[in-house]
Amino acid sequence: MEQMKSKAWLIAAFSLAGLAACQKAGNNSTETTLTASTTQAVVGQTVSVQVSSNRNAASWTVTPSASVAQTYTITTRAVNYFTFNQAGTYTVGVRMRNIAFDSTHQSLDSCWHHEGGDDGGCHKGIDSASVMIKVVN
16 A cells, blocks of 8 residues: 555656656747737738747648638748638647758758658647637628
8 A cells, every 4th residue: 555655655756757858848938929910800811920939930720721821831930821711710830840951952841741841749838829810791
């Protein structure tokens, strides 16, 4: 019974240490945030969305995507542009990674997919962020 209490205490201590490490990783220098030029748009309007992150490559998504045009899918630029062609509520998301990239010898898209851009966890506020945009007629 005493051995079970020791194991429980040890597990609890490791869990708290892990939680503290995760929260420390979330300090301002490692945060990923999105800022939209507006979160209330009209059909046909282009909205700019800016990412702030210490990582160098971004993979952008928008859901639902059928009636939205976006300037970039994968980019090193901090701002992306979305044009909404139908009313609805949309979620613009970004996933950030550090990618070794040499534009004279390879495409960013190829680097993203072959250097781990699609791998690993996605931690909201750390290496990913999203913003909701409501579009009306």
